[in-house]
Every structure is written in structure tokens, then in C-alpha cells.
Amino acid sequence: MEELSCYHCGDEIKTRVIFDERSFCCNGCKTVYEIFSDNGLASYYDMDAAPGAAPSKFEGKYDFLSNESIVEKLLEFNDEGIQIISLYIPHIHCSSCIWILENLNKIRPEISSSQVDFPKKTVRVTYNPEKINLKELVLFLSSIGYEPYISLDDTETGKKKINRSIIYKLGVAGFAFGNVMFLSFPEYFEVNEFWLDQYKGLFRWLMFAFSLPVMFYAAQDYFISAYKGLRAKILNIDVPLALGMVVLFVRSTLEITFDWGTGFFDSLTGLVFFLTLGKFFQQKTYNFLSFERDYKSYFPIGITRITSEGKEESVHVNEIEKGDRILIRNEELIPVDGILINGNARIDYSFVTGESEAVHKESGDKLFAGGRQVSGIIEMEALKSVSQSYLTQLWSNDVFQTKKEDSFTSLINTISQYFTIVLLLIAFSATAFWAFLDMTTAINVFTAVLIIACPCALAMSTPFTLGNLLRIFGNKKFYLKNAGVIEQLAKADSLIFDKTGTITSNKKSAISYEGIELTSEEEAVLKNTLRASNHPLSRTLYDLLAEYDISAPEEFREVTGKGIEAVYKEQAMKVGSAEFVGNAKEVSTLNTSVHVSANNEYKGRYIFFNEYREGVKELFSELAPEYHLSILSGDNEGEKERLEKLLPTDTELLFNQKPEDKLEYIKSLQKEGRKTIMVGDGLNDAGALAQSEVGIAISENVNVFSPACDAILDSTGFKNLFGFIKASKSAMKVIKISMLLSFLYNIVGLYFAVTGQLSPIIAAILMPLSSISIIVFTTVCTNFIGRKIGQ
CATH class of the missing domain: 3.40.1110.10 (Calcium-transporting ATPase, cytoplasmic domain N)
Structure with a gap:
């Protein structure tokens, strides 16, 4: 049978182009298909149907990217044959999108790497501008179905627009649900004369009409997700929900067509309305808590600014403005794009690009944020204000990521793999039992089981607990690279401290x-x-x-x-x-x-x-009963006697330790099966910080934090370190309790659903309520835990 739509982009075929027994609408789509096939990426089409876009649509659209001044403002980094840009791509929506966008280097060798941020729908691309320019890159992305959105109003990559579709769908579902309930009143109250004589047929078909936009618009996300999951041979949680909606709609349509009854249109529209309401509430709650934005905005980096009188002053990076003259010392991170004024500049851009070779710069050259000066002191003039989100993005760069165990996420992923299969088995078994007794009850049971057992609450317990604690830690000047560090803090049984600049204060010597x-x-x-x-x-x-x-x-x-x-x-x-x-x-x-x-x-x-930090003695006294404690110092044993009096007797003291000695000491503890926390100043301790399960760099208003560390602790919060660790342990208990509550919700709900005591519409109300209650529980508990830190 002749294909009517393009295999690549899905457009209607007017002039047919045949290649590899596939039909395409133009040579452009055929070429993109050839590129995928030649590079071993043809399985892209197995994940989604016609995911691409016709290249002819973009001719001339991006000519403005030939303007170097515009390109310069869009780029994050542009130096030594490397350009980096973050592009907002609205079409990113599923696993196939992530897969293809993170494999761009297999298609175009000019692209060295690409990293997708799925929640933000952005891709950060590193490429060689001598082989592919930005215009060609954007046209290439557009041709494979991922056209970037670029705003020229503010000359920067476009910001994600507010997604109002969920509001529209909620409105449609709510309107339909209200009207279907109103039209169902005669049935509810058994108004037989009114109902049977005149308006029964009219009311039933009106309910059918109101259910159509609910089924084919408001509920479409569930069907799309279920379809894509099935195509990828994955049973995601939307499969049973979509199946329940189909059963309700088909059964209801058959009932009114053959005059068997009124059907379940009230349950169907109510189900979609309350599911959408729950999703809307979760989205609003997550945006309100703003985990990510909060910890970025408190990023603790100071910088030295040179005033117009020639004096040096230490300021927070947020205070740097365009035109300010700033001082960058050896090993210091450049926090903002600028122009080199004087000094011998050798910049290590591995923090940005992953390339470790330092590049030489001369006066008048442009320097990019994220570079590290590795040869003395330089002065530069800022070209823009600091972007905290950019600095944090660099800190979380995959170049410095180590794969550390995250047991809760792994547990939830394991549960999710089998959850849908078990749920479907329960649903079909219960339905088969009730079908012998009462078909109406059987349909209700089948639908209620699929709805009430949705593991939304289970899936949200971990991110909401850890995310909220991440925000609380940030408010108390303890900054974590990601939420997974909290779990590692809770597991640790050994703490190793550097001496100089860590347990000693630089300001009081x-x-x-x-x-x-x-x-x-x-x-x-x-x-x-x-x-x-x-x-x-x-x-x-x-x-x-x-x-x-x-x-x-x-x-x-x-x-x-x-x-x-x-x-x-x-x-x-x-x-x-x-x-x-x-x-x-x-x-x-x-x-x-x-x-x-x-x-x-x-x-x-x-x-x-040396003057030791306030609270050192108390901190070690709190830690000693539960942890193996060590002090590693590069100095001689001059402070040994004083430390022995200050610290608990079983604290291990090692002196004359070189950076490589500290690293080997961490490894020796790990060989004994210990989980370690290394606390250092971020300079001589980079290897030890990276090797330990959690590396904490102490910050004293200097711009030298190490990308190897997992956390940055402001020096004023040093005395609260034990409180942060205890809070992490408490957070793990909150997650376990919330997971237990989620399982109890499902078990109790399944009991009432299987026994026929729970209608689909009540199940639809209870499902988002269970999720909401978990969110409230984790938020209240973590806020309570946070208040106890430092008390």
C-alpha cells in the first residue's frame, strides 16, 4: 500500500522520493535518513514515528547567524578552535530526543560533545567553528527535527515560555466534567418520567459529546506517553492510566449506542479532571519551592575588585558590573567574561571544555568565565555581570562528574520496571473474577485498580525531600553540587580534615x-x-x-x-x-x-x-562517638601537642602530608570499607576531595573552589557540619517513611478497588491527594529538620 506521509518528517507526500524502500517528501528528508543510517543511528526511528522536520522549511530563516556580532553575543565560549552554545529546543520531549541529541558527535564529527538538560529543554553543544559554524549547526539541528528557539530581542538563547497547555486542558476537563455531572442528575435521582419520556437520548449523547474533547485533547498526554513507551517496549505508568480511560470511553459509548445504560462519562471526565488537577498542583508546588534557583543564587564565590583609587576590595561576585576592574590570582576562577588588561595570562579552560592544556593570552584578549588562571596574577575588565547559573552549570559539568551510588533512585527505578506488570495482572485478575458476577462492577474495578495504584507519590518522595533540603542547606551557606550528595553524607562513617585553612582560621592568625x-x-x-x-x-x-x-x-x-x-x-x-x-x-x-x-x-x-576556628572542639566532640576522625596536615608536628589537648583522644593525627599522601590515605580507608568525607580548603586537597565519597571545600570568601569537590561550606558554617550530616540522615528517614506511606496508600487503595468498594471517580480524587500529602509531609519534615541545624 502506497505511503501517504514522509518517513522522516511525517508531512504529506506530493513528489515522492524513494530510498531504501522508504518514501520521503523531498531529497532533504532522504539525506537526513541517509546520515542516520550511515552512522548507525537508524534506531532513532524505532523510538518515535516521523520525528524529523523537512529541511526545506528553514531556508533563509537563520541567515542572521552569519553576523559575527550576533553570534558573539549568543556564544557561551569562543576560543582556540572551540565554541560552546546552549540552545533552547522546545521539541525535546522523550528518551529518543535525549538519545539523538547526545549522540550528535556520531553524526557530525565537528561536534565534540552535546549535553541535554531535559527539564529545561536545552542542549549544550561544543563544536569546532573552523569546520561547522553556528548557522550550519542550527540548520543541522532543525533538519533532524530539533529546531532551536533563538530570541533576538535580548540577543540570547530563548527562555522557556510558560507552558499553559496544562491550564487549558484543566479548563476543558473541568468544564466537561461539570456539564456531564449536571446531565447525569436525572439518572442519579431517578427522575423516570422526565428522563425516559423526553430527554434520555439527548442527555446521553450530550455527555458523549462533552467527553470527546476530554478524551482526545485533555487526556492526550497520557496516550502519547503510553504509546511511546510501548513503541520503545517499556511499560511506563501511563500505560495502565490510558488503558483505564479507553475502557471507560469504549464501554460508555457502547452502552448509549445500544441503550444498555448511561455509561461512565461522569467517571471518565472526572478522572481526567482530577488527574490534570493533581499534575497542575505538583507543577506549581515544584516551581514554588525552586530548589535549583535557590542554591545557585547563594553560590559562595568572592572576587577582588580594584577601585578607581587603585585599592583592592573583596566583594561578592554578584556585585561585579560591566566595566569593573577585577584581580585574578593564581589558581583563581574567572567568574565573568572580560578583557585582559595586564599580567601573564595562562588560562586553563578544562573547567569549560574538558581540554586540560592551558592557553596563553595577551593584553587586549578576551577571557571567558570558567577559565582558571594558572600562572601568577592578572587584571581584567568585566564585560558583563556574573551569571550564577552559568558558574553552577560549570561546576556540574560532566567532565567532573563521578558516578556515585544513589540507592533510592535505583530502588524506585527497579520498582517502576515491574510495577506496571504487577498492576495489570491484579487489574485483569480482579476484573475476570467480577465479570462472572456483575459486568458493571467489573468495569469499575478494572478502572479503579489502574488509577488508585499509580506510584506518583512514591516517585516524588525522594526528589521533593532532597530538593527541599538542598534549598535549606543553601540558606545556611552549605552548597551541594547535587541532591545525591545528601545520601552520601548520610552513609559516611569517616571524616578527614585538612588543618591549615580548614580547622584553622586565616583571619585570626x-x-x-x-x-x-x-x-x-x-x-x-x-x-x-x-x-x-x-x-x-x-x-x-x-x-x-x-x-x-x-x-x-x-x-x-x-x-x-x-x-x-x-x-x-x-x-x-x-x-x-x-x-x-x-x-x-x-x-x-x-x-x-x-x-x-x-x-x-x-x-x-x-x-x-594558629588560631583554630570557633567551635572546632565542640564539633569534634559531637563527631567522635559516631565517626572515625583524622587530621591530615602538610605542616610539621609543631601543633601535635596542642591538637591532642584540643581534640578527642582517638583522633588520628598525620603531619608532613603531601597532596598525594592525602589521596593515598583516603584510598586506604576505602579499602577497609569505610565511607569517607574529606574536608579541605580546595587548593592542595583536590585529589583527596575527588577520591572521597563526599569532598567538602571550606570557603573563606575566595574564588578558588575546586571542581573536584561535591560541596562548598562557608567558613562561618563550619561549626554546624555535624548538624548538616545529622540532617542528611534524617532526610533519609523521611524518604523511607514517605515511601512506606506511599506503599500503604497503594495497598489500602487496591483492597477497596479490588473488592468493588471504590468507584473510578473517587480513585481519581484520591490519587493526586496521595501525591499532595506526600509533598506536604516531606516539605514539613525537611523544614523542621532544617530549623534544628545550628541549634
């Missing part, structure tokens, strides 16, 4: 100097050398030294865990450990020391008298 007095010229070079470093001791010493003219070193090198060296006007300066600066005759001290040499001549050392 006292410093003394021993050695040959530095000349003013040497002290100026030392000041400017320290200015480029973000190490806690460097920042503390920098603040202590007198003010000198600001000058960027000509050469700068920082060796992790050892020290820094710089050259300025032929003056060489080394700062760090005694071994690093070349002092073979180090005199032991009970305190942390930083040694200094000028032009390879040893000068002396600065001795730091």
Missing part, C-alpha cells in the same frame, strides 16, 4: 618574623609575590605586610604543597617550606613556618601562631 631583616625593596617584591597566590598562609601574610606599589611579577610559579617563586626586575623571591627555599639548617619550631629567600639567599621565616 598571629605572625612573627625571625631572620635577616628584609629591605623595603625585598619586602615589596615579597608582597607582590604573595599577592598572586591564594594559599591561606599567603593571604594571611599578604594582609600583614605594609602597603607597596602594586606590580605584577614578570615570572611566577606555584608548586602545590611546597611554595611559590617569582621574579620582578631581576629580583628573585622564593616563599614556602625550608626545603623549597633552600634552607638546609631549618630550626624546628612548634608552629607553622613560611620561609623566605631573596636572590637565592636565605632571609628568614615567618612563624604563624
Whole structure:
């Protein structure tokens, strides 16, 4: 039989093009099909019918993308043969969409990677502009059925429009339900004379007419989802719901056609109305809680701004505006696009692109947000204000994601695989039993079982609990990369702390100097050398030294865990450990020391008298009964005696630890079966932070958080760490209780449905109510848990 629609885009065929025994409406659609087939992606068509769009529709539409000034404003990143753009694609709606969009590199080698954000309907594409430009990329996406929406009003990728379809469907279902109930009154009240003599047929066919828009418009999402699930050989939860609606509609239509009865149009329209109402309420509730936006808006990054008078001030990144002059130190993250003013810029863009090789930049070059300066200090001028969501997007980049166990999500996914099969077996078995007794009851039982057992409440218990706690943690200055970190916090049994900058405070240290007095010229070079470093001791010493003219070193090198060296006007300066600066005759001290040499001549050392953070003793006392505790320090054993008096007796103390030693220590604990939390300052501890189940970086208003960490804790909230861990454990209990409640809902509901005591319309009311009650329960519990943190 001749095909009437295009195999690729579904359009009506006027001029038939045949290829591979398929019919296409044009050569463009045939070409796209060839591309998929040649690259092993023909199974794309197994997931959806005619998912593409005809390429001819887009000719000339995107010519404006040939304008470089427009393209520059749309791009997130544009440097060294790499461009990155996030495109809003309204047509993303199912697993086949995600699958094809995340496999674009298999079709076009010029595209190195693509990452879909399904809730936002965006795809972030990294590509080589020398081989494919933005216009060609957009036309390519459009040709395979995923036309991006690009708004030129604000010259940025389009924002997702408010989806009002659920409101329209709710209105249609509510209007139809009200009228069907009104038309059913004669039947309810048995008004026989009025009903039988004149209007029975009219009223019944009017009810049928009102059910049509409900069945074919308001309920279409359930049918579409069920159809796509069945095509992909997946029994999703919409399959039994759609089946129940079909049974009600077909049975009701047969009853009024053959005058068997009034049918179940009131139950059908009521079912769709209350299902849509429940979906609308859940959507509004989730938007109100705004988990994602809240934790992004509290992202704790500070930056140094240079005022018009030439003074340096530390400000929150949200305060940076276009035209501000900002200072970026060694290992510091660039928070905003800008122009390099001066300094030796070597930028590591692996945070953005995954490419680890640093690129050299000269004065006047553009620098992009997300790059990390790895060679001294630079100054730049901001071109725009900071986008917190962009910084968080980089933090959550797949380059830095490690697959960590998420048992609750895995459990729900496992349950969902078998839930529909079990539900259908129960429904058909109960219906078969009741069919021998009463066919009307059998139909009611079948429909009620399919509706009441919907596991919506089960599916929502975990995201709502963890999402709300994520928001609460953010309000208390504890920022998590994602909600899964909460589960890892709850499982941990060992905590490992770095010392300097973690349990010690950079702001309260006292410093003394021993050695040959530095000349003013040497002290100026030392000041400017320290200015480029973000190490806690460097920042503390920098603040202590007198003010000198600001000058960027000509050469700068920082060796992790050892020290820094710089050259300025032929003056060489080394700062760090005694071994690093070349002092073979180090005199032991009970305190942390930083040694200094000028032009390879040893000068002396600065001795730091550590001040421990407020609440350190209390925190360790709270943790000791339940956790294995360790302190890892790169310093000597000078503080050992003081720490032994300050901390619980069974706390393990290890000194002279290099970054690689800390990493190996974490691995040794994990080999013993321990679940670890590493707490460090984010500089020398990147390896240990990444290796541990949870890596927490302490932030003291500096822009150096590590992408390897799973959480950032503001230093003012350090004393509340045990409270955050306890809250995580409590959240796991809330999830377990809410899952138990959800199962009880289903068991009790199934009992009444199977025994014929529950009508479909009551089931339709109870199903969203169970979901709503779970949402309320988890929200109230997590808010209560949150209030107890820090008390």
C-alpha cells in the first residue's frame, strides 16, 4: 500500500522520493535518513514515528547567524578552535530526543560533545567553528527535527515560555466534567418520567459529546506517553492510566449506542479532571519551592575588585558590573567574561571544555568565565555581570562528574520496571473474577485498580525531600553540587580534615618574623609575590605586610604543597617550606613556618601562631562517638601537642602530608570499607576531595573552589557540619517513611478497588491527594529538620 506521509518528517507526500524502500517528501528528508543510517543511528526511528522536520522549511530563516556580532553575543565560549552554545529546543520531549541529541558527535564529527538538560529543554553543544559554524549547526539541528528557539530581542538563547497547555486542558476537563455531572442528575435521582419520556437520548449523547474533547485533547498526554513507551517496549505508568480511560470511553459509548445504560462519562471526565488537577498542583508546588534557583543564587564565590583609587576590595561576585576592574590570582576562577588588561595570562579552560592544556593570552584578549588562571596574577575588565547559573552549570559539568551510588533512585527505578506488570495482572485478575458476577462492577474495578495504584507519590518522595533540603542547606551557606550528595553524607562513617585553612582560621592568625631583616625593596617584591597566590598562609601574610606599589611579577610559579617563586626586575623571591627555599639548617619550631629567600639567599621565616576556628572542639566532640576522625596536615608536628589537648583522644593525627599522601590515605580507608568525607580548603586537597565519597571545600570568601569537590561550606558554617550530616540522615528517614506511606496508600487503595468498594471517580480524587500529602509531609519534615541545624 502506497505511503501517504514522509518517513522522516511525517508531512504529506506530493513528489515522492524513494530510498531504501522508504518514501520521503523531498531529497532533504532522504539525506537526513541517509546520515542516520550511515552512522548507525537508524534506531532513532524505532523510538518515535516521523520525528524529523523537512529541511526545506528553514531556508533563509537563520541567515542572521552569519553576523559575527550576533553570534558573539549568543556564544557561551569562543576560543582556540572551540565554541560552546546552549540552545533552547522546545521539541525535546522523550528518551529518543535525549538519545539523538547526545549522540550528535556520531553524526557530525565537528561536534565534540552535546549535553541535554531535559527539564529545561536545552542542549549544550561544543563544536569546532573552523569546520561547522553556528548557522550550519542550527540548520543541522532543525533538519533532524530539533529546531532551536533563538530570541533576538535580548540577543540570547530563548527562555522557556510558560507552558499553559496544562491550564487549558484543566479548563476543558473541568468544564466537561461539570456539564456531564449536571446531565447525569436525572439518572442519579431517578427522575423516570422526565428522563425516559423526553430527554434520555439527548442527555446521553450530550455527555458523549462533552467527553470527546476530554478524551482526545485533555487526556492526550497520557496516550502519547503510553504509546511511546510501548513503541520503545517499556511499560511506563501511563500505560495502565490510558488503558483505564479507553475502557471507560469504549464501554460508555457502547452502552448509549445500544441503550444498555448511561455509561461512565461522569467517571471518565472526572478522572481526567482530577488527574490534570493533581499534575497542575505538583507543577506549581515544584516551581514554588525552586530548589535549583535557590542554591545557585547563594553560590559562595568572592572576587577582588580594584577601585578607581587603585585599592583592592573583596566583594561578592554578584556585585561585579560591566566595566569593573577585577584581580585574578593564581589558581583563581574567572567568574565573568572580560578583557585582559595586564599580567601573564595562562588560562586553563578544562573547567569549560574538558581540554586540560592551558592557553596563553595577551593584553587586549578576551577571557571567558570558567577559565582558571594558572600562572601568577592578572587584571581584567568585566564585560558583563556574573551569571550564577552559568558558574553552577560549570561546576556540574560532566567532565567532573563521578558516578556515585544513589540507592533510592535505583530502588524506585527497579520498582517502576515491574510495577506496571504487577498492576495489570491484579487489574485483569480482579476484573475476570467480577465479570462472572456483575459486568458493571467489573468495569469499575478494572478502572479503579489502574488509577488508585499509580506510584506518583512514591516517585516524588525522594526528589521533593532532597530538593527541599538542598534549598535549606543553601540558606545556611552549605552548597551541594547535587541532591545525591545528601545520601552520601548520610552513609559516611569517616571524616578527614585538612588543618591549615580548614580547622584553622586565616583571619585570626598571629605572625612573627625571625631572620635577616628584609629591605623595603625585598619586602615589596615579597608582597607582590604573595599577592598572586591564594594559599591561606599567603593571604594571611599578604594582609600583614605594609602597603607597596602594586606590580605584577614578570615570572611566577606555584608548586602545590611546597611554595611559590617569582621574579620582578631581576629580583628573585622564593616563599614556602625550608626545603623549597633552600634552607638546609631549618630550626624546628612548634608552629607553622613560611620561609623566605631573596636572590637565592636565605632571609628568614615567618612563624604563624594558629588560631583554630570557633567551635572546632565542640564539633569534634559531637563527631567522635559516631565517626572515625583524622587530621591530615602538610605542616610539621609543631601543633601535635596542642591538637591532642584540643581534640578527642582517638583522633588520628598525620603531619608532613603531601597532596598525594592525602589521596593515598583516603584510598586506604576505602579499602577497609569505610565511607569517607574529606574536608579541605580546595587548593592542595583536590585529589583527596575527588577520591572521597563526599569532598567538602571550606570557603573563606575566595574564588578558588575546586571542581573536584561535591560541596562548598562557608567558613562561618563550619561549626554546624555535624548538624548538616545529622540532617542528611534524617532526610533519609523521611524518604523511607514517605515511601512506606506511599506503599500503604497503594495497598489500602487496591483492597477497596479490588473488592468493588471504590468507584473510578473517587480513585481519581484520591490519587493526586496521595501525591499532595506526600509533598506536604516531606516539605514539613525537611523544614523542621532544617530549623534544628545550628541549634
